[in-house]
Amino acid sequence: MKDISKATIDRLPLYLRALRMSQDEGLDVISSEELGRRLEITPEQIRKDLASFGQFGKKGVGYYVNELKHSISNILGLDNHWNIAIIGIGHLGSALANYHNFISLGFNLVALFDHDSSIVGKTVNHVKVTDIDVLEQTIKDLNIHIGIITVPGQFAQEVANRLVKSKIKGIWNFAPIRMKVPDDMHIVNEDLSIGLSCLSYHITRKPR
Amino acid sequence: MKDISKATIDRLPLYLRALRMSQDEGLDVISSEELGRRLEITPEQIRKDLASFGQFGKKGVGYYVNELKHSISNILGLDNHWNIAIIGIGHLGSALANYHNFISLGFNLVALFDHDSSIVGKTVNHVKVTDIDVLEQTIKDLNIHIGIITVPGQFAQEVANRLVKSKIKGIWNFAPIRMKVPDDMHIVNEDLSIGLSCLSYHITRKPR
Numbered sequence: 001m002k003d004i005s006k007a008t009i010d011r012l013p014l015y016l017r018a019l020r021m022s023q024d025e026g027l028d029v030i031s032s033e034e035l036g037r038r039l040e041i042t043p044e045q046i047r048k049d050l051a052s053f054g055q056f057g058k059k060g061v062g063y064y065v066n067e068l069k070h071s072i073s074n075i076l077g078l079d080n081h082w083n084i085a086i087i088g089i090g091h092l093g094s095a096l097a098n099y100h101n102f103i104s105l106g107f108n109l110v111a112l113f114d115h116d117s118s119i120v121g122k123t124v125n126h127v128k129v130t131d132i133d134v135l136e137q138t139i140k141d142l143n144i145h146i147g148i149i150t151v152p153g154q155f156a157q158e159v160a161n162r163l164v165k166s167k168i169k170g171i172w173n174f175a176p177i178r179m180k181v182p183d184d185m186h187i188v189n190e191d192l193s194i195g196l197s198c199l200s201y202h203i204t205r206k207p208r
Numbered sequence: 209m210k211d212i213s214k215a216t217i218d219r220l221p222l223y224l225r226a227l228r229m230s231q232d233e234g235l236d237v238i239s240s241e242e243l244g245r246r247l248e249i250t251p252e253q254i255r256k257d258l259a260s261f262g263q264f265g266k267k268g269v270g271y272y273v274n275e276l277k278h279s280i281s282n283i284l285g286l287d288n289h290w291n292i293a294i295i296g297i298g299h300l301g302s303a304l305a306n307y308h309n310f311i312s313l314g315f316n317l318v319a320l321f322d323h324d325s326s327i328v329g330k331t332v333n334h335v336k337v338t339d340i341d342v343l344e345q346t347i348k349d350l351n352i353h354i355g356i357i358t359v360p361g362q363f364a365q366e367v368a369n370r371l372v373k374s375k376i377k378g379i380w381n382f383a384p385i386r387m388k389v390p391d392d393m394h395i396v397n398e399d400l401s402i403g404l405s406c407l408s409y410h411i412t413r414k415p416r
Contacts, residue, residue, distance in 0.1 A: 006248050006249070007215060009406060009409055009410075010402075010406060012405070012406075012409065013399070013401065013402040013405035013406060014399075014402065016405065017399055017401075017402070021385075021386045025386070038386075040214050041214070075409070076405050076406075076408050076409045076412070077408045077409055077411065077412025077413065078405065078408055080408065080412060082408060082411075084404075090303070091299045091300075091302040091303035091306060092299075092300075092303035094299040094303075095298070095299035095300035095302075095303050096400065098299060099400055099401070100384075101384055101399065101400065101401040102401055102404060105401055105404075105405065107404065107408075145411065146404070146407060146408075146411070148404075169411040170407045170408075170410065170411040171407075172403055172404055172407050176308070176309055177229075178229045178233070178246075186407060186410045186411050187407075188403045188404075188406055188407045188410075190403045191221070191222075191225055191309065192304065192307055192309065193221065193225075193307070193309040193310055193313055194218075194221040194222065194225070195380055195396045195398045196292075196310065196313075196315065196354070196356075196380055196396075197220070197221035197224065197284050197286065197313065198217060198218060198220075198221060198284075198396055199354060199378045199379075199380050199394060199395075199396045200284050200285045200286055200288070200290060200315075200354075200378075201217055201220065201283070201284045201285055202217075202378065202394045202396075203285065203290075203353065203354070203377040203378040203394050204284070204285025204288060205285065
C-alpha cells in the first residue's frame with residue numbers, strides 16, 4: 001500500500017460517519033457529490049481519498065452505502081474490536097464512558113480507572129471503576145489495547161508513562177499538554193477547543 | 209480575501225495550539241519544519257496555509273511565536289470574545305463547562321441550561337444552571353453568540369430550532385444526529401469518535 005497522507009486518514013472517519021447517517025436515513029446509494037455536500041468536502045477530494053484504498057462505487061451510480069461503510073470500517077481497523085480503557089473518571093471520562101458511538105463503532109469499553117477512593121468501585125455504563133494502583137496488571141489481564149487519558153494535565157504524563165510500560169498499542173490523550181512518549185507509541189492528542197475555534201472563524205468571516 | 213479551503217481553516221486551530229505550547233516551553237521562534245514535526249503536517253503545507261492570510265515569519269529564521277499566535281487568533285476571530293452557552297448539563301456539558309482552554313482562547317462562558325429541576329440552580333465553574341424554559345430570553349439578555357448542544361440526541365433538534373429562532377450566530381453540536389438548520393446558520397458538528405477511529409487506523413496499519 002502506498003503512503004497515505006494524514007489528511008486523507010483524518011477524513012475517513014468523517015466519511016464513515018456520513019455513511020452511517022445516510023444508512024439511518026434509508027439511503028442505499030450515495031454519490032460523491034451528495035457526500036461532499038453533507039461534509040463540505042469536494043467530490044473530487046472524496047473520490048481521490050477513496051481511490052487510495054481501492055475501487056469503490058460505480059460510475060454514474062454512486063457508492064453503495066452499506067458496502068462502503070464496511071470497507072471504511074475495515075480500513076480503519078474497527079473490526080479488530082479493540083479493548084479500550086479510560087483513565088480519569090471525572091466529568092469528561094464519565095461522558096466518554098457513556099458515549100454510545102464508541103460501542104457502535106466496535107470498540108469494547110473494558111475498564112475505567114481512577115485514583116479517588118470515592119469514585120473507585122462505582123459503576124459507569126456497566127463498567128466498575130478500578131483503582132489506578134493496579135493499572136498495569138489490569139491492562140495485562142484484560143488485554144487492553146487503547147488507553148484514553150482524561151486525568152488533569154499535571155497527572156497525564158505519569159499516566160502515559162505507565163501505559164507505555166504496559167505495552168499498550170495506542171493512547172488517546174485529552175490532557176492539554178505536549179505528551180512525551182517513545183517514537184514507537186501511537187498517540188492521538190485531542191483538543192476540544194478546535195471545533196469551537198473553527199466555528200469562531202466562520203461566524204467572524206462569513207456572516208451568512 | 210480569496211476563498212480559503214475548509215481543510216486550511218481546520219488546521220489553523222492546530223497551528224494555534226502548537227504555538228501556544230511552544231510558547232509555554234519558552235520558544236520565541238519556530239521554523240515551519242519544527243511546527244510540521246510536532247503536528248505531522250508537511251512544512252510546505254504550513255507555509256502554504258499561512259500564506260493564504262498574509263506574510264508571516266522571516267526567511268531563514270522562522271516564525272515569531274508570539275506574533276504568529278496573535279495573528280492566528282485574530283484570523284480565527286477569537287478576539288471577538290464570543291459569549292457562549294452550553295445546553296445540556298450532563299457529564300459532557302459539565303466537562304465542557306470546566307474546560308479551561310475555552311477561557312484561555314478568549315471565549316466567555318456566560319450561561320448553562322438544563323431542563324432537569326435537580327440540576328437547575330446548581331453552579332458549574334462559577335456559572336449557575338438556568339432553566340431551559342427561559343432559553344430565548346436569556347440568549348437575548350446575555351447577548352449569547354454561540355450555543356453548544358450537549359443534550360441527548362432525541363432533544364437536540366428541538367434545542368437547535370430554539371437557538372435558530374433566538375438568532376444565535378453559531379451552533380456547536382455534540383449530539384450524534386444530522387441536524388437540520390437553515391442554510392444561513394453556521395453549525396459545526398463534533399464527533400468524539402473521530403480521534404479514536406484515527407488511532408485505530410494507525411495501530412492497525414503501522415505497527416511501529
